[in-house]
Amino acid sequence: MLLPPGIPTLEAYRTKNLTRPDNVFASESLVDCLIRCEVTPQLRPPKTDHFPITTVLRLAVARVPIHVFRNFRQVEWVAFRTALALRLEDLSDPAQPIRTTAEFDDRLCGLMDALQDTICETVPETKLPPFVKRWYSKELDNMRREVNRTRRKAYRLRESPHHPVHADYRRLHNQY
CATH class of the missing domain: 4.10.810 (Virus Scaffolding Protein; Chain A)
Structure with missing residues (x-):
């Protein structure tokens, strides 16, 4: 129980007797986070017999990391294509046939590296706020x-x- 014993939580409407029918229960892990739990009769709304119970807990809120995205909508595609063409010229001749799996993997890695380097160079980054509608354009x-x-x-x-x-x-x- 979070609320200390002996504290009234209800005032009978007719007799004005103070009683305690309300208890505040919590798990053991939550009890360690308790700062205070008290009855606040001055906050009681009109025409009610129960007193409000104010509970203050110390909870750690994990911060969500800010994700940085590439904004492909604002890319200058002419500059992107020219930068990619320059990087692809450095790769082996695409007209030569691929004979082994290792050769295929090497060409694939070279192509992916050229593409990723071009994206990092020409595509602007953007930090989206958490409330933005990502599907909206x-x-x-x-x-x-x-x-x-x-x-x-x-x-x-x-x-x-x-x-x-x-x-x-x-x-x-x-x-x-």
Whole structure:
């Protein structure tokens, strides 16, 4: 029990007698984290008979590491292709046939290293906040604006249901 014994937690509505029907239980590991557990009658809301119980625990909150991602949406693809072409020139001739598994593994490692080095050099890094919608993109944002613009036009022309703006709105809304 976290709440010390003998502390009243309820005031009877009619008789105003103080009793203790409420207990606060916790596991043994949580008892070690207890800073204080007390009844706070001054915080009792109106028309209630139970006193609020304030419990303060010392808990360690693990920090989530900030992940750094590569932002492929902001890549200058011309620079990326030229940097990759320069790195691929240093590799062995791709026209030569691969005869052994070891030769295949060597070429694969060289190709992967060239690709990773190019990505590290040309693709900008970004730190995403935890609340960001990672699936959302600028294209979706522009599409949402276009759908809303067409929705307003369709609403203004709601008296003429055969106007082509209604078909445009349905098409854009389904695409979005």
